[in-house]
Amino acid sequence: MADLQLDDVTKVFVEDDGNEITAVDEVSLAIDDGEFLVLVGPSGCGKSTTLRMVAGLETVSDGAIRLDGSVINDAKPAERDIAMVFQSYALYPHMTVRENMSFGLEESTSMPDEEITATVEDAATMLGIDDLLDRKPDDLSGGQQQRVALGRAIVRDPEVFLLDEPLSNLDAKLRAQMRTELQRLQEDLGVATIYVTHDQTEAMTMADKIAILNDGQLQQVGTPLECYHEPANLFVASFIGEPSMNFFDVSRDGETLVHDDFAYDLTPETASELGDHDELVLGIRPEDIELRSTQDDTHSYETFVDVVEPMGNENNVYLTFDADSTETFVATIDGLHHVEEGQSVIAHVPEDAIHIFDRASGTALRNRTLDTQTMPEPQL
Amino acid sequence: MATTTDDKSEQTDTETGLELHRVALYGALLALVGAYLSPLYSGLTTAFKTQEAYRNTSPLQPPIEGVTIDPWLTAGSELAFAMVNSFAMVIPAAVLSALFGSLTAYGLTKVDWRGQVFVLVLFLAAVFIPYQAVLVPLRQFWSMVGLSQVHPRGELVELTITHIAYGIPICTILFRSYYQTLDSELIEAARLDGASLARIYRKIVLPLSLPMFAVTLIYQFTQVWNDFLFALVLLSNRSNYVVTLELNALQGSMATNYSVQMAGAFIAALPTILVYILFGEQFAKGQTL
Numbered sequence: 001m002a003d004l005q006l007d008d009v010t011k012v013f014v015e016d017d018g019n020e021i022t023a024v025d026e027v028s029l030a031i032d033d034g035e036f037l038v039l040v041g042p043s044g045c046g047k048s049t050t051l052r053m054v055a056g057l058e059t060v061s062d063g064a065i066r067l068d069g070s071v072i073n074d075a076k077p078a079e080r081d082i083a084m085v086f087q088s089y090a091l092y093p094h095m096t097v098r099e100n101m102s103f104g105l106e107e108s109t110s111m112p113d114e115e116i117t118a119t120v121e122d123a124a125t126m127l128g129i130d131d132l133l134d135r136k137p138d139d140l141s142g143g144q145q146q147r148v149a150l151g152r153a154i155v156r157d158p159e160v161f162l163l164d165e166p167l168s169n170l171d172a173k174l175r176a177q178m179r180t181e182l183q184r185l186q187e188d189l190g191v192a193t194i195y196v197t198h199d200q201t202e203a204m205t206m207a208d209k210i211a212i213l214n215d216g217q218l219q220q221v222g223t224p225l226e227c228y229h230e231p232a233n234l235f236v237a238s239f240i241g242e243p244s245m246n247f248f249d250v251s252r253d254g255e256t257l258v259h260d261d262f263a264y265d266l267t268p269e270t271a272s273e274l275g276d277h278d279e280l281v282l283g284i285r286p287e288d289i290e291l292r293s294t295q296d297d298t299h300s301y302e303t304f305v306d307v308v309e310p311m312g313n314e315n316n317v318y319l320t321f322d323a324d325s326t327e328t329f330v331a332t333i334d335g336l337h338h339v340e341e342g343q344s345v346i347a348h349v350p351e352d353a354i355h356i357f358d359r360a361s362g363t364a365l366r367n368r369t370l371d372t373q374t375m376p377e378p379q380l
Numbered sequence: 381m382a383t384t385t386d387d388k389s390e391q392t393d394t395e396t397g398l399e400l401h402r403v404a405l406y407g408a409l410l411a412l413v414g415a416y417l418s419p420l421y422s423g424l425t426t427a428f429k430t431q432e433a434y435r436n437t438s439p440l441q442p443p444i445e446g447v448t449i450d451p452w453l454t455a456g457s458e459l460a461f462a463m464v465n466s467f468a469m470v471i472p473a474a475v476l477s478a479l480f481g482s483l484t485a486y487g488l489t490k491v492d493w494r495g496q497v498f499v500l501v502l503f504l505a506a507v508f509i510p511y512q513a514v515l516v517p518l519r520q521f522w523s524m525v526g527l528s529q530v531h532p533r534g535e536l537v538e539l540t541i542t543h544i545a546y547g548i549p550i551c552t553i554l555f556r557s558y559y560q561t562l563d564s565e566l567i568e569a570a571r572l573d574g575a576s577l578a579r580i581y582r583k584i585v586l587p588l589s590l591p592m593f594a595v596t597l598i599y600q601f602t603q604v605w606n607d608f609l610f611a612l613v614l615l616s617n618r619s620n621y622v623v624t625l626e627l628n629a630l631q632g633s634m635a636t637n638y639s640v641q642m643a644g645a646f647i648a649a650l651p652t653i654l655v656y657i658l659f660g661e662q663f664a665k666g667q668t669l
Contacts, residue, residue, distance in 0.1 A: 057568050078574035090565035094587045103583070108574025152569075 004031045004054070004160050004192055009063035011049050011216075023049045025216040026063065031160070031209075034190040036183070038207035040197055042239070046216040047196045051162050054194065055084050067159060078108050083153035084162040087169070089145050091137035091152075097124070098133040101152050108156075123154045126185075143174050150182075154189065161186070161193040167202065179206060200240050204228070212236050229370055234362035237283050237355060243316055246289075246329040248282045249359065257282055257356075261321035265298050267351065273366040274356060280365070281357040286316065288353035288368070289331035291339065292346040300348045305339050315339065319347055427451050427642035434639055451637070455630065455644035461619070462626030466605060467651070469536055469622060473543035474600035478593055480544065481551020486585050488552070489559040490567045491577060500556075506549035511609045518542060519613050532617065539614045539622070543604045551596045558592045559585070594662030602652045623648045 011024040024046040031037045039047045052058040054065055056077035064071045072080050083104075091100050101120045105111050111119070124130040127147045137145055146166060153161055166182070167175045183206050186193050197203055203210050204224045212219040212227065212235070220232040224240075231237035237245045250257040250264065255271040257264040257280065264282060266274075274280065292300060304323045309316040313335045318328040323342075331347060339345060356366040422439035429437070433446025487493075488500055522542075527534035562585070570580045608624040615621055621629065627648050631641055656663070 055568075055572060057571070077568075077572045082572070084569070084572050086565040086569060088563055088565050090563060090569035092566065092570075092584055103570070103575075104573035107570075107579060152573075156573075 003033050003068065004194075005029070005064075005066040006050070006054070007064045007066070009050065009053060009065060010061045011046070011053060011058060012061040023216050024053070024213075027213070027216075027218045028063075029211055029218070029221065031192045031194060033192055036186050036193045036195065036206060036208045037211060038195045038197060038203040038209070039211050039213060040200060040203040040239075041213035041219075043198055045213040047198075047213050048164055050213070051084075051164055051194060051196045054160070055082055055162050056080050081159040082162060083156040083158040083160075085149045085153050085164065085166045087165040089137075089149040089166075089169075091145060091148055093137050096134050096136055097129065097140070097148050097151075100137065100148055101133075101155050104152060104156050119155050120151075123151045126154070127151050142170050143178065146170065146178060150185070154185075158191065161191050163193065163195045165197055166195075167197070168199075182206065201242065204240065210240075212239060214239075230367045231355065231364055233364055234281060234283075234357045237357070237364070241285060243286050243330050243332065245283045245285050245355070247357075248329075250280050250282045252278045252280055262301050264349070264354075270351065270356075270366060275365065277358045277365060279359040281359050281362075283355035283357060284349050284353060285368075286330045286332040287314075288350060289329075290348040290350070291317065291331060291333055291337070292348050295346045297348070299351060300346045303345055303347045305341050305343045305345060308339055308341055311335065317345075319345070423642045423645065426638055427646060429639050431637065431639065448639075451639035451643040452647070454637075455640045455647055458630055458640075459623055459626055459644055459647055462621050462623040463647070463651075465536060465620060466623040469540045469543070470601055470604045470651075473540050473547065473604045474597050477544045477547030477551050477600050478596040480548050481596060482555045482586070482589055482593070483581070484548065484552040485555030485559050486581055489556055490562070490564065490580075490585070503549045503552045507553060511546075511607075515609065515613050518610070522614060528617075533620065535615050535617060535620045536622075539611060542610055542614065543607065546610075547600050547604070551600065554596050554599070555589065555592055558589065562588065591662050594659040598655055598659050598663050601655045605652055 006027055006029040008026040008028055009024060010022065010026055013021045013023055015021065027046075027050060029037070039050060041047050049058060053060050056072075056075060056079075060073045065073055067080065067082075092103065095103065098120055101123065102116045105116045105119065121130060121133070124133055127150060129144060129147045129151060132140060132144060132148070137148065140148065146169075149166070163182075167178055170178060179202060195202075195206065207224050209221060210224055210227050211221045214235050220227055220236045222230070227236055227240050231240065234247070238247070248259050250259045252258070252274065253263075255266045255268060257266065259282070295302065301321065303319040303321055305317055306320050306326075306328050307318040309318075314332050315335055315337065317331045317333055317339055319331060320326070320328050323344075333339070352369045354366075355364060355368055357364050418440070425441065425443050426434060426439055428443040428447055428449065428451070430446040430448045430450070433443060437443075437446075484503070488496055488503075522528070522538045525538070527538050531537075566584060566588075567580055570584050575583060606624065608628070611622045611625050615625060618629070627641075627644050630644050
């Protein structure tokens with residue numbers, strides 16, 4: 001079966017007036033057989049273009065795409081043994097579900113009719129749409145259309161699945177449900193999958209491996225937990241996680257980080273990791289900030305509660321250093337821990353949870369330390 | 381929903397003012413309808429009158445005395461062969477120009493190649509070329525080809541081909557605006573499914589263009605059926621005359637018989653009305669798409 005490799009793949013669009021726009025810049029990725037890779041990034045970051053190059057819908061400006069070792073840059077889409085699910089589903093509106101699902105087999109294989117029928121019906125049963133086979137796409141709900149689009153890809157029995165924001169047209173509840181279902185389906189089929197999304201929750205929950213793109217450049221590739229806990233740079237740190245990591249612009253003064261509102265003392269080991277960088281960004285995840293009632297160590301600061309967002313299981317508490325200030329940072333605390341707006345609380349920022357980035361380049365100089373028990377090793 | 385409640389409240393506020401306004405509006409509209417319909421109406425009454433009744437009564441007077449259907453029978457038998465010629469020319473001309481227009485538009489919207497804009501500009505320009513501007517070169521061109529020497533019906537084929545060529549630009553523009561709204565992901569999905577360009581057209585684009593075909597067919601049918609100028613320039617043999625030419629000839633041969641002429645005009649116009657009724661529903665669909 002497959003493993004798909006992208007080597008320094010670049011896409012340059014030339015506009016009518018001769019301007020060149022680099023949409024994808026030397027992206028290298030490897031997807032092993034059966035692996036679920038999520039390509040995530042803000043809109044316009046080049047993730048869809050990357051996917052379309054793999055599909056053969058866009059030409060590759062530079063670099064190579066390999067499937068099982070052989071370069072497929074110039075192969076026609078149909079020759080690539082790849083199936084794709086589009087964001088709009090792209091179901092043929094004048095055909096029934098059955099015709100939609102069998103079209104690809106009729107066009108690109110010499111499979112006899114009975115076998116096509118059997119393949120389509122098997123896939124439909126697996127997806128629970130076997131009673132919809134004679135309906136037209138317009139008569140189906142969004143979720144059903146989504147399944148038909150998946151079915152159309154599954155019957156092709158491809159080496160690689162490409163999914164382009166397949167859940168973005170569904171409502172929140174259905175999206176969560178389809179997320180789990182897609183994951184289960186992908187595990188059952190064991191087909192390598194590239195999944196494009198701008199939603200970091202989808203990326204975190206579904207991926208074996210996340211690839212984060214910004215401005216056409218690959219920022220980091222890793223497991224969801226690696227990207228979350230050990231972000232390579234500021235962009236990854238801010239993109240992954242909801243609510244986002246808090247950032248403070250600080251300058252370094254010896255072993256102390258100085259911010260307009262506070263000073264943060266570092267241990268000598270932490271300080272030694274920073275090299276000779278002086279203009280820095282201090283990052284801390286909202287759930288790592290502890291709210292206390294007494295100020296008992298150097299990493300505690302008096303703050304004021306600006307806004308409380310109760311989520312049920314937890315509260316997002318927006319804090320300011322100054323009662324009149326509007327510059328807030330957020331702490332996530334237990335849902336049963338009651339805090340009032342306007343109240344003064346002590347925020348504790350533990351040193352083992354802080355991230356420090358170089359402000360100019362954005363590179364992570366120091367990531368949080370983790371107990372080995374909490375790291376990604378699967379625990380049964 | 382919101383607008384209906386708005387209307388209601390307005391009505392109660394200024395009921396009398398609104399009513400006067402309404403009366404004036406409907407009065408004006410009725411007068412306009414009358415003005416527009418009067419030629420049609422007087423034509424219809426004339427077509428049912430004997431020559432004597434025509435001479436003695438006003439055209440607006442209904443045919444009560446001296447009513448006859450003879451003008452219809454005369455005109456019908458005079459125009460019959462020309463109607464057949466017209467159908468033989470218009471149907472292939474309308475269908476083929478729509479088909480070629482659709483194919484061209486597909487090539488200009490859903491297929492990627494260099495120089496598209498230039499070709500599109502050519503088609504756009506061609507839409508605005510007036511009939512009169514091409515009459516002389518057209519006549520010269522067909523004289524050179526000489527189809528009329530090969531077969532007695534050659535002239536009619538020349539006219540058909542001329543109308544196909546002349547119709548392609550406008551059909552292309554109509555189809556192009558429709559195909560631009562067609563989801564490109566559909567075409568891409570079909571490409572991934574392994575369909576060739578031609579298969580994509582045949583299996584995906586063509587079935588989805590049916591409402592647009594209704595629009596272009598009605599438009600082209602009316603346009604080509606009503607054409608007089610090209611027919612006048614290209615057809616010289618009376619047996620090849622299309623209905624517009626024959627109607628004109630009818631006027632010459634029956635100098636004063638207006639009843640026959642009116643009946644003939646209605647007969648000649650009938651097919652375009654029938655086409656509207658036949659494809660009307662599809663036409664409305666196509667226009668809203």
